[in-house]
Amino acid sequence: GHYLRNIEEKNKTLNAFVEVYTDFALAQAQALDARIKAGEPVGRLAGMVIGIKDVLCLKDFGLQGSSKILDKFKSQFTGTAIQRLLDEDAIIIGRQNCDEFAMGSSNENSAFGVVRNAADTTRVPGGSSGGSAVAVQADMCWASIGSDTGGSVRQPASFCGLVGLKPTYSRISRYGLIAYASSFDCIGPITRNVPDAALLLEVMAGADDFDSTVSQKPVPAYSQQLAWNGAGKKIAYLRESLESEAIAPAIRESMKKRVEFLKQQGYTVEGVEFPLLEYILPTYYILTMAEASANLSRYDGVRYGHRTENAPDLETMYKRTRAEGFGREVKRRIMLGTFVLSASYYDAYFTKAQRVRRLIKEKTESLLTEYDFLLMPTSPTTAFKIGENSAESDPLAMFLADIYSVQANVAGVTGISIPAGNDEQNLPIGLQIMANAFRETDLLAFSNYLE
């Protein structure tokens, strides 16, 4: 009731939910109430109200990746992560606005229009899981489930003053997640605090017959292991986070305070250089666009959603459907992705980027072996104005803002953004912490301590 009222009141302005499952949510709540009254045992998420990004399948409900090309499409099945939430008696309250097919950093590339940051409605919420972040920020649900291919959970969480967790690649099954770039995509929670993130990860993670890439490693009880034992821990921070002119002064200041605090607490805290930093973004964008161009080829007007009304023959039908259905950013990426995969440029771009990815992965892993954690900003700025940085006017500037968030995905390791104060305009700042693959237990305990 509480959340539905808040949605009623605020969603018109904020545009975080694209569809609210009022009847479904109330029916789930009633069924749960009846079981509680009957004295039956209930799940670990009993009564927790969760919103899901419009890239996650829930059977018989709409699913669009916030794209026109999936107009009127309904999920045929429920994805593994979402099913596990339902199995623990969570209440799914609706699907949330995002950048089209999760491509963007501001939620301005959505067929449903921009989402507004509740801290300042003239500003973006971040992206691509912008609706998911604002829904928690404005108390329209207890937590949200987003997806993070290059920062899409962490960056909007940082813009909205929340916790955003990107697990290790393959920790959570991708079955029932619309694919953007399959070797980068991760499902992750956006929450008010670290314990909530730990609990949601614990419920969603683990082996799954429907995703052949998912890790078979057992899932620790993250939510039970949040007590921090800092003995002997070594912490690195990206040296440029304190120095670079490209980072907003308030963010540098917040980083500096954090580093000093940790030193005072007696930890080994050292500034490090990341030698391949300048290669991370080009590698990320070449590979994700290549994978995206392949993944998006399935939207042909035959199998899913939108089909043009105006098609004299099959080939024209394909072309017009895609021309009408995809937005500008998605088209740009399909073209660039197709280009780097084309026979004459494959080796120069795609193969080379694959090799560089391997190097970045090795260097990141060895850094995270030497140190337990690596600290850096989640984003070089706080939430920017709607339209200010838009992909329409300057796509490159938008890509550059992802500088710190894509490394975890390129390397496949885990990362989290936690709230780290506000800037002079009272906009939230995010601190990012990365840890080696499958070190979520430690990462969450450390984040819980810092938060």
Ligand code: GLN
């Ligand atoms: N902003 C990045 C991109 O546009 C990340 C998106 C994401 O993580 N889904 O690719």
